[in-house]
Amino acid sequence: MNNDTPGGRPPFTRRRFLRTSLMAAALTGVTRAFSPCVSQALAETLTAVRPPVFWLQGMGCTGCSVSILNSLHPRIADVLLHVIRMDFHPTLMADEGEGAVEFMLRSAREHAGGFLLVLEGAVSEEKEGRFCVIGEAGHQEFPLSVMLEQLAPHAAAVLAVGSCAAYGGVTAARGSVTGAVGAREFFRRKNITTPVINIPGCPPHPDWMVGSMLILLDAAERLGLAAGVKETAAGLDAWGRPRAFYGSTTHENCPYLYLFDEGTMATSLIDKTGCRYSLGCKGPGAWCDSPIRRWNDRVNWCVENALCIGCVQPDFPDGQSPFYQKNLW
Amino acid sequence: MAVSIAIDPITRIEGHLKARLEVSDGVVRDAWLTGGMFRGFETILLGRDPMDAPQLVQRICGVCPVSHALASCMALEDAAGVTPPREGRLLRNLMQGANFLQSHILSFYQLSSQDFFQGPSTPPFSPRQKKPDLRLGEAATRMMLDQYLESLDIRAICHEMAAIFGGRMPHVHGIVPGGTSAPATSRQIQEFRSRLKTTREFIEKRYVPLLYLLSESYADLARVGKGWATAMCMGVFPHPDTGEEAIRAGVWAGGKEYEFDPAKVMENVRYSWFTASSGGSPFSAPTLTVDLDKVGAYSFSKAARYSGMPMEVGPHARMWVGNMELSPMGRELAPKHLGVRARTFRELGETFAFSIMGRHLARAEETWFVAKAMEGWLDALRPGENPLQPMPKLKDGEGYSLTEAPRGSLMHCLRVENGRLSFYQVLPATLWNASPRDDAGLRGPMEEALVGLPVPDEDSPVNAGRLVRAFDP
Numbered sequence: 026m027n028n029d030t031p032g033g034r035p036p037f038t039r040r041r042f043l044r045t046s047l048m049a050a051a052l053t054g055v056t057r058a059f060s061p062c063v064s065q066a067l068a069e070t071l072t073a074v075r076p077p078v079f080w081l082q083g084m085g086c087t088g089c090s091v092s093i094l095n096s097l098h099p100r101i102a103d104v105l106l107h108v109i110r111m112d113f114h115p116t117l118m119a120d121e122g123e124g125a126v127e128f129m130l131r132s133a134r135e136h137a138g139g140f141l142l143v144l145e146g147a148v149s150e151e152k153e154g155r156f157c158v159i160g161e162a163g164h165q166e167f168p169l170s171v172m173l174e175q176l177a178p179h180a181a182a183v184l185a186v187g188s189c190a191a192y193g194g195v196t197a198a199r200g201s202v203t204g205a206v207g208a209r210e211f212f213r214r215k216n217i218t219t220p221v222i223n224i225p226g227c228p229p230h231p232d233w234m235v236g237s238m239l240i241l242l243d244a245a246e247r248l249g250l251a252a253g254v255k256e257t258a259a260g261l262d263a264w265g266r267p268r269a270f271y272g273s274t275t276h277e278n279c280p281y282l283y284l285f286d287e288g289t290m291a292t293s294l295i296d297k298t299g300c301r302y303s304l305g306c307k308g309p310g311a312w313c314d315s316p317i318r319r320w321n322d323r324v325n326w327c328v329e330n331a332l333c334i335g336c337v338q339p340d341f342p343d344g345q346s347p348f349y350q351k352n353l354w
Numbered sequence: 355m356a357v358s359i360a361i362d363p364i365t366r367i368e369g370h371l372k373a374r375l376e377v378s379d380g381v382v383r384d385a386w387l388t389g390g391m392f393r394g395f396e397t398i399l400l401g402r403d404p405m406d407a408p409q410l411v412q413r414i415c416g417v418c419p420v421s422h423a424l425a426s427c428m429a430l431e432d433a434a435g436v437t438p439p440r441e442g443r444l445l446r447n448l449m450q451g452a453n454f455l456q457s458h459i460l461s462f463y464q465l466s467s468q469d470f471f472q473g474p475s476t477p478p479f480s481p482r483q484k485k486p487d488l489r490l491g492e493a494a495t496r497m498m499l500d501q502y503l504e505s506l507d508i509r510a511i512c513h514e515m516a517a518i519f520g521g522r523m524p525h526v527h528g529i530v531p532g533g534t535s536a537p538a539t540s541r542q543i544q545e546f547r548s549r550l551k552t553t554r555e556f557i558e559k560r561y562v563p564l565l566y567l568l569s570e571s572y573a574d575l576a577r578v579g580k581g582w583a584t585a586m587c588m589g590v591f592p593h594p595d596t597g598e599e600a601i602r603a604g605v606w607a608g609g610k611e612y613e614f615d616p617a618k619v620m621e622n623v624r625y626s627w628f629t630a631s632s633g634g635s636p637f638s639a640p641t642l643t644v645d646l647d648k649v650g651a652y653s654f655s656k657a658a659r660y661s662g663m664p665m666e667v668g669p670h671a672r673m674w675v676g677n678m679e680l681s682p683m684g685r686e687l688a689p690k691h692l693g694v695r696a697r698t699f700r701e702l703g704e705t706f707a708f709s710i711m712g713r714h715l716a717r718a719e720e721t722w723f724v725a726k727a728m729e730g731w732l733d734a735l736r737p738g739e740n741p742l743q744p745m746p747k748l749k750d751g752e753g754y755s756l757t758e759a760p761r762g763s764l765m766h767c768l769r770v771e772n773g774r775l776s777f778y779q780v781l782p783a784t785l786w787n788a789s790p791r792d793d794a795g796l797r798g799p800m801e802e803a804l805v806g807l808p809v810p811d812e813d814s815p816v817n818a819g820r821l822v823r824a825f826d827p
Contacts, residue, residue, distance in 0.1 A: 077477075084393050087368045088416025088524040094464070095510045095523075102503045111478045119468045119482035121365040121819050128481055152646050158390040159370060160363040195413040200398040202644060228416065228524055294535040295742045320522035321514040324545060330521025330528050331535035334409055342410060347403035349530075 059269040061098030064236050067243060068099040068108050075242075076181060076250060077132050077140045080114040083169045084157050084196045084205050085146025088228040089187040090116050096231035097322055104235055108242070112140075115159075126162040133176055139250055141241070142180040142219075147189040147196040147205035148173055150214075156203045173208075174215055182241065182254045183208055183221045186234050191223035191265065192339040199343050209265060220258045223265035227336035232318060233270045240267060264339055266312070275308035275333050278316040294331055301328055305349045307335030356383060357812050362390075364822050366465040368417045368761075371788060371827060373818055377809050382818065385797070385804035387788055389655035392627070396642055399778040404430055404748050404770050405531055407778065411766070414780065416524045417460065420453040420516060421759035422780075423529040425766040430531045432753030433770060434745055442533025442741035443594040444731050448546070449516045449526060449534075450591065451728040455553055456512035456523075457760035458669065458721040459561065461826040462714060463505035469820045470568055471498040485814040489571055501560050508556045511549045518542050518549075533742035540737045547732060554725045557718070558683060565718040566687035569711040574808075576692070576711035579821045581803030582664050583708045585671035586786070588614060588765065590758035591727060594734065600727050601720075601758065604675040607663050611675070616756060619765065619781065622657040622792040625650060632656075633793075636767045636779040637754065657789035657798060658781055666708070666799045667762030667786045668826060670716035673699040674707055681722040708803075710817075713824040749773050759783055761826045788827040800825050 082090070094101050105111055111118070113129040120128060133140055146169075149156045154168025161167065177183055185208040188194035192207040206214075209221050222241070224233050240260070245253030262268050276282065284290075284300040291299030302309070311333050319326045327333050335345030342348075355378060362372035370390035376383045395414055399407060408426040412419035424446060431438065438446070471490050473479025490498065513523040519538060520526030528535045569576045589603030603614040623633035629643040633656065645651070659665070672678070677700045680688065688696045696702045699716065706712040752769040762783025769777035789798035797805070800822060809815045 082370070084391060086413050086416040086419075088413070088419065091416045091460070091524050094460075094506065095513055097510065100507070101510075102506050105478065106474070106476065110476070114478050115363055115365050116368070117464065118365050118478040119473065119480060119486075121363065121483070122361040124481070124483060125363070125365060155646055156392045157370065158362075158372070158388075161360055161372075164360075166362070195398070195410060196393050198398045198410075200394075200400055200402075202394050202397055203392060205393070227413065293742065293744065294530060295537060295740060297536065315522075321517035322510070324514050324518045325521050327521050327527050329536075330519075331530065332527070334527075336525075342406070346406050348409055349405045350403070 059236055061232065064232065064239050065098040067239050068103060075110045076245070077112040077136050078109050078143060079112055079129050079133065079140060079176065080143040080145065081159060081169065081172065082115050083144060083146030083148050083159070083190065084203065085187060085189045087116060087145070089145045089234070090114070092228035093231050093234045095321060096235045098232065099235070109238060123161050123163075126160040126167065130162055133179060137179045138181060140180055142176055142183045143186055144173070144183060144190040144208050145186050147193050147207060148211050149203045149205040150211070151204035156205070170211070173211065174217070177212065177217050177219050180219050181250050182257070183219050184224060184237065185209070185221055186224045187229055188225045188227045188336060188341050191225040192341070194227060195342055220254055221265055222257065222261065222267065225266060225337045225339070226313065227341060230270075230313075230315065230318060230320065236270060237267050240269060270314055271312045271337065273312065273314065275311045275313060275316055275328065278314065279308055279328060280316060281328065301332040303351055304332055305347065305351055306332035307338075307345050307348075308333040311335040311337055313337045359812060359815055361815060361818055364819055366468065366823060367827055368415060369784065369827070371822065373804070373822065375804065375809070375815065375818060377812055377815070380808060380810050382804050382807045382809055385801045386652055387790060387798060387801050389653045389784065389788060392644065392654040394642065395780060396778050399775050400641070402775050403773075404768070404775050405745070407768070407775060408529060408531060411780065412525045414782065415759070417457050418453065418759040418761060419525045420450050420520070420529065421757060421764050423526055424450055425755045425757050425764050427529055427531045428755030428757065429753040429766040429768050430745070430748065432755060433751035433768065434531070434748050434753070436532055436743050436745055438533035438743050439740055440594045441537065441736060441739040442743070443592065444735055445519050445534040445538060445741050446529060447591050447594070447731045448728055449520045449529060451724050451731070452512050452515035453523070454724045454760045455557075455721055456509050456516070458717045459505050459509045459512065461760070462561065462565075462717060463502050464509070465826070466714065466823040467498060467502055469816065469823060470572065471495045473499055473502065483814040483816055485811050485816070487814070487816050494571070498564070501564060504556065504560070508553055511553055515546055515549050515553075518546050530742070532745040535742065537738050537741055538735050543732060543735055543737060550725065550728055550732065557722050557725055558681070562681055562683045562718045562722055563687060565711075565715040566684065566691040569715055570691040572711060575817070575820065576706055576709050578807055578817070579710045579803045579824065580705065580708045580806070581799055582666060583704060584663055584665050584799070585674045586614065586660055586665035586667050586763055587672045587675040588756035588758055588763040591724075594731070601672050601678070602676050603756070605660060605665070606671075606675055616754070616765065618661045620659050620662070621781070621785070622659055624793045625790040626653055626656050627651045628656065636765060636781050639779060653790040655789055656785050657792040658785040659792050662794065664789065664792065664796055664799045664802065665786050667783050668713070668717075669720040670707055670713040671762065672758065673716040673720055678719070678723060680719055683722075684719055710821050710824045717826070747773065752777075762786055784827055787825045800827060
């Protein structure tokens with residue numbers, strides 16, 4: 026086939042172009058490169074690799090699941106029908122009860138080392154994990170912590186979606202009595218070495234979740250699952266986040282940055298002629314691409330409407346509050 | 355012989371719920387519902403800056419964050435003696451309304467519709483219970499799948515509406531103590547209006563007619579699941595000028611209507627994994643203390659009661675209490691599919707209103723009602739008008755709020771001491787509908803509604819899941 030191309034090189038197809046731009050995005054953290062049209066086109070070209078995905082809901086609010094339903098590039102219906110194979114998702118799946126849990130356990134055995142585990146919400150192992158029981162199998166109750174300990178070592182990778190799953194988030198905030206933690210911390214305690222991809226945000230933008238899966242699936246299609254996971258893991262920052270989406274601060278891409286530089290500060294939330302830093306905006310220390318990506322079909326985003334509360338950060342919410350007071354730094 | 359069945363997890367709901375049923379001769383004889391997850395927001399909130407509460411409480415529920423933000427802001431405003439400007443009240447109604455549409459469409463299509471049709475033979479539509487008891491023909495099945503897929507776009511559009519004035523969804527930025535964070539622009543109003551039009555068309559041409567049709571196709575499910583047949587609404591969508599609520603507060607019990615009185619709300623914990631002293635009035639109950647070894651306890655949910663009575667909450671309760679007018683589609687379709695002439699919801703009859711299909715249909719009708727009301731609020735907006743009343747620094751005070759989340763009544767009570775939250779109680783709809791037994795041993799509303807439910811095949815107890823999802827717990 027390559028003979029058709031001058032110089033015997035593989036043809037520079039749309040698919041290769043996408044891959045090139047995707048690699049650039051993943052490696053350099055140039056967030057602009059991972060635009061909606063890239064992920065849309067990539068989703069259309071993914072064909073072979075559809076490892077089963079088990080989406081476990083832990084101690085959270087289901088907001089991450091609701092957010093991913095807003096995916097537009099590609100549309101969530103395409104994601105579910107063509108891009109990923111969602112073998113277990115408590116809010117979407119037709120099945121229920123023991124049958125559903127046993128189906129997941131069976132599928133996990135059949136695809137040992139070849140499935141993806143998504144965790145939404147935090148996990149607690151206190152009181153034998155009873156603060157979060159996710160179902161029964163074989164007439165036995167499964168706390169999330171037990172299920173995670175059983176499945177995670179055999180997963181190709183774990184995607185910790187949302188700030189609770191990644192770092193504990195609001196569930197683990199000061200005053201919590203449940204001992205909840207994020208996936209990495211839980212795995213550290215249990216000596217589980219499966220790679221974890223953190224996709225924080227409260228909730229994460231649908232593009233961050235779907236896009237991270239696409240990066241992983243694309244790498245898996247090129248290199249095989251194990252090597253693909255390795256490449257994806259190499260593209261994570263120190264906090265375990267894909268650089269493609271979390272490579273720059275909200276502040277540096279903020280359309281109001283010039284107001285900050287000028288020293289023109291807002292006097293109240295409804296004053297849109299000044300920078301919101303004076304009101305407590307956490308943009309300078311919050312790493313995500315919301316200002317460029319915008320939210321909900323791009324109609325708006327956090328700072329345009331009010332201010333950033335730093336929901337993507339590992340120390341959210343305690344280190345980011347009070348939300349509406351000027352930062353000390 | 356009685357058989358004990360456990361359904362765990364009950365899927366396609368928000369949260370973690372398990373049902374234990376005692377079944378004999380194909381009928382549920384007794385039921386216990388277990389809320390299987392605890393995070394403890396009420397202790398997490400203590401000692402914090404009160405202004406942070408509206409953001410934090412949204413994380414209680416990713417489906418209804420707008421309602422929690424609103425309830426928290428209203429309680430803080432009550433404590434501070436602040437009233438948001440008219441514009442802020444309108445924008446709040448619009449964000450809350452948009453999320454009602456989003457939540458109701460999600461509740462029926464994404465969560466419940468698979469109870470009535472078979473999707474494609476791939477996950478997440480498959481596998482499913484061995485005998486799913488599906489009765490639609492090929493054409494109707496295809497229509498439902500088309501609507502399922504279309505509804506995914508529509509509910510995302512509803513989120514976009516809320517985000518136009520609220521910054522993003524889920525978890526809005528725009529609802530803040532004192533009002534909302536941004537004046538509306540003409541362009542935003544236009545963007546909102548076009549999305550509302552698309553959504554309203556879907557509601558009128560798809561959602562509402564489908565529910566009348568399904569109520570006929572599954573006529574037996576339009577007669578079962580009655581339960582206590584009580585109803586409560588705390589009132590929602592205040593008129594920006596008069597304060598009169600578009601969906602009014604009230605209580606229905608024993609065939610009579612009563613005025614709602616917040617002092618009659620109590621929380622029982624006898625069957626909950628909390629110490630005995632954790633219950634009481636939401637205005638004064640001490641902070642929750644977990645007790646997982648408590649004898650007899652079986653849920654992390656408390657049992658909220660009104661004058662000692664379990665109360666059903668949610669769309670059917672609101673439609674019943676307010677005896678809301680049916681949509682033009684409903685008035686036309688009711689004789690054809692339900693065999694009754696009805697102008698208002700109560701005219702559909704108590705048996706239907708408190709059945710599996712009745713609860714679903716009430717949700718569809720309410721979606722139409724809210725969409726229509728939203729058009730009026732949108733017309734009343736004045737671009738550029740100030741929506742925010744500055745909040746004074748709250749040092750000491752207490753306040754509470756009453757509203758409705760899409761899934762039912764919502765109450766927040768709080769106290770501020772020395773500029774910090776010293777008390778916070780949240781009473782979401784789950785504590786009503788999905789409650790365990792109370793101190794007097796009365797079953798929670800969903801438990802009671804499960805009793806008597808036909809379960810012809812113990813290996814595929816599909817009706818139990820259907821009933822639970824009809825409540826949208």
